[in-house]
Amino acid sequence: MERATTDHSLKMKDRKAKYMRKIKPNKVMEPGARIHVPVSIAESRISRRFDTIPSGTLYPNADEIKYMQRLVFYKDSAIIVLNKPPKLPVKGNLPVHNSMDALAAAALSYDFDEGPKLVHRLDRESSGLLLMGRSSKSTYHLQLLFSNDDKTKTSCKGWNDACEATCMRYWALVIGSPKEKEGIICAPLAKVLLNDGKTERVILAHCSGLEASQEAITEYRVLGPMINGCSWIELQPHTSRKHQLRVHCAEALGTPIVGDYKYGWFVQKSWKRTPQVNIEPTSGEAYKLRRPDDLDVQKGSVLSKVPLLHLHCRELVLPNIEKFLEVFDSDSIHDQIRLRKRPDILRFVASMPSHMKISWNLMSSYLV
16 A cells, blocks of 8 residues: 655645655554555455456456356355365455455355355365355354354244254264264363464363363264274264364364374374284275275375375255245245245255375275
8 A cells, every 4th residue: 555645835845756655554644645555455346356357466366266166066046055175265364365255255146246155164174065145144044053052943843843954064084993983072172372372272171161161062973994094984063163073083082184283293193104904894804005097196195195184074954045035034825835845955965075085995995
């Protein structure tokens, strides 16, 4: 941002005295000062900008917009479901311009005046189904649905039953295997600051209760035997806490997720150094990882030196918001009969990203 002085006496003394300079954040502006603002800031409406935008601005360009539209998994008048790739941030700030919320505002408005709004979040390193609301009404109901407060019940039985069926299921590859094949983790979480005073970390809350904690509940199920020192599990969170699944896997189960260097760094290092020998349950012989021909196993898979995070939101079940919004707003008997033919519940299943597909193909002989 730049400033131009318009003092009349200065112009009279020297016509060449007009100058430009940057304004410091703590600078007090003078009356009559002129502010020169970059075009990228002055042009605030970007929902209809589909032309090429110069790199270096905080707004997505045409290629990023097309890329975002290819991620659309499902769309109706109430919601948009995306299959988020790994390493793409969901919520951005000033230095981050290619976050999901900024891209969605520019690329996914379609015939609406505004772009969709985030309903829940996924970690930057994770992948999978991401839900967004297209209108203020749908966003409001969805945020209540995914909040930890029980405020979604109405007089409509179909809506209440659909809300009860709402769930998100993740697939994860973890180091080791839980002692029990299935169970429920009830372990409250707390946030602490590390020694640098800046980095925040989520940990299991201590029984002393000195620090503020939040209830966190996760249901899990082991999908198959341990292969190459790892096992696939299914996770279903019943609460929505930051890094809940990663902390529950690493600290509550003692099986950190492959590629989670924040909560399982030491286990990752020791696991990579230890040769793994596993026995096939049917033949009793040593299991050998299957290496399909022409498959690059160094793309963040379980065999790469630095695997990517193996956490994927695979399944999403939620009420048919589009239908129920019409039910709530309509008093006509004919409309009620017409709406009964539409399903109360929507279910989506998204394919895994490439690095998890490779790991799955390498280890999938006895998975259920």
